[in-house]
Amino acid sequence: MPDAVVIGAGPNGLVAANVLADAGWSVEVLEEQPEPGGAVRHDRGVDPAFVNDLFSSFYPLAAASPVLAALRPEEHGLRWSHAPSVLAHPLTDGSCAVLDRNIDITAASLDTFEPGDGAAWQRLHQVWQSLRPGLLDALFTPFPPIRATARLALRLRAAGGLRMARSLVLPVRRLGEEEFRGQGGRLLLAGNALHADLAPESAGSGGFGWLMAMLGQTYGFPVPAGGSGALTSALVRRLETRGGRVRCGQRVEHVVVRG
Template sequence: MKVTVDAIVVGAGHNGLVAANLLADAGWSVVVVEATPRPGGAVRSGFITAPGYLSDLFSSFYPLGIASPVLRDLDLGLDWRHAPDVFTHLLPDGRAATVNRDISVTMASMEQFAPGDGERWRSAYEEWRGISGPLVEAVLRPFPPVRAGAALLGRLKVPGAVRMARRLVLSVRQLGSELFRGEGATLALAGCALHTDLSPEEAGGGVYGWLLAMLGQEVGWPVPAGGAQRITDALVDRLTARGGEIIYDAPVERVLIARGRAMGVRTAGGQDLRARRAVLADVPAPALYLDLVGERWLPPRMVDDLTHFRWDGATVKIDWAVRGKIPWRNPAAAGAGTVHLGADLNGLTRYSAELATDTVPDKPFLLFGQMTTADPRHSPPGTESAWAYTHLPHREHWAAGEIEEHVARMEAVVEEHAPGFGGLVAGRNVFSPAGLERENPSLVGGSLGGGTSAAFQQLFLRPVPGLGRADTPVDRLFLAGSSAHPGGGVHGAPGANAARAALARDRRIAGSVYRAVISAAHRGVLG
């Protein structure tokens, strides 16, 4: 079967689907080629633990999703649901720091750790509210963010912009110590920062913690009613309604290139699909450049830079079907959609240091999700569909026994904070790093973010120095996955940036042709 369309999108993850939708909106014919039997990448749901218990298989809570101008402009019609509390950080001594969309509830929680920290939290939030709109736009739009950057500068003025530049490079420990006096508020930021692979001591970690915590205060960490799959389903339905097509079970083995231009793709089954205008790839940068393109078409220096590309940490994720509500020792955790557990601030630093030194942590820090608490459709009344994940060092191989031992460590941490939890478990599913990659080939070695969040691999340094935009060294080929700026998270920005770059390139070429024709006509060459 011969297929020729305006654009081919490699990968039906949410970024690929966003890109395909934007191109279809522009009137392009689009085919998405997906390696697996189903769309969504890391935005999917399924019944994997016990009958009647719905699990969000990979990603779940979506502060960046609800705040994203990209997803908002697509008008997906999602019904967002919120847990009573946004998140809670449980300390080893049993205390809890809780963020709630009601600022007074958050303030009361932070005040328990140090007098005045409630007002300090309010002050930090008011500062955030003053710039959140243009800041989120600047983060999620193509680099450099000229319009959003100008709007942000207009809000901050020059002295404020200088202070903001300093904040961007602070560690989360340093930022917390400057904003607050007690450990609770700092831990709220630090736990959020550890949703990435950054330690409490690492430059740039502060801004991640601040961003996620303040988004939680402003818009919450919601879930779509009916699960993460609703995001994917909405994107697929929107695309097909505009004439887009998705081909499943068709791994791409090569981008077809002629005279330095991307001309289409070849699948592992030997089918060639031709693209008249562009090829967009929602795959990790090393896979695109080294496997699908090949060194022949790349600058030598870029090939060398790719050898230094750093993945974020590996991940182990457990999903549970629980025959009741989680028996938290501290009831403050009962209403939280997400619970951070297993460490105080120094414990987070030790945990991160162990990962950095290729050591498996004895007491892992866990991100724990209570999905039914956020959306009752996830399990029967009075029960809980829960998950937890933690990070491991990034390695090529993990033995099954090593993963089993670490799962036991993870469940011991939960049991410590919720005695009797294990006796309520009716079903369980474990995704090892290799299991995550089998389900979604873009989660290489269990890496969730498409590459480290460290400052040396961000902005114009992502995925390698000089490639801060979706454009690649191959004409008409664009990087649309989370290895591109602005990185991981379910917000659609890499896909949208790639689609805009493809459309802009096409307009430039069309304009050049038009000017050439007019010039020739004026010279009397035509007619």
């Protein structure tokens, strides 16, 4: 019997299996589907010459994750690819809000909507730079992230305290109206909030929109070259080099705990 059995060969299961294998455990991953990956898979169902991501397609949190970085998936075949700009929100009148990893390009784009909105974006980015270490620590620390949350609270106080906390729980439509005079910055925040499946009027959507936008500003929205399944393949290969095993087509009906 292995030391650990991981149920589900999605990205979280594969990362957990690799971390356990690095600690010297023997690990077996059981997956009900005929292939690993969960929502991180691609196929050629549209056309044999065309790779199509089936579910998720871009991975800013993976790029930001110190846990994934420590696994060095690039040594097992993963190669990240970046578009020339992170994303864009064009309007029918020809104007376009552009998020670019070069913050000056992002700011210049927003100034075309309303002079001064570029500086407003810079201010939001400065808050992100202050909070980023604590935020990422809380996101990637085993639950519950008590110490990480305490450190984040200290950074939040330094970044404006109650005002910033209020901003993060606002609906993204309201946050955009408070931070920007033109449509450009509002479009970037709202479009990114929708990735969390939150409506523009939902409480907390402002925080998610800001977080996703700032992740894109710093890390981009990278995609695995060759399709999203390339990330899965790299994690599987890495696990196998450490003696782990992934078994697909294995439905887990129940878990028995003895001793």
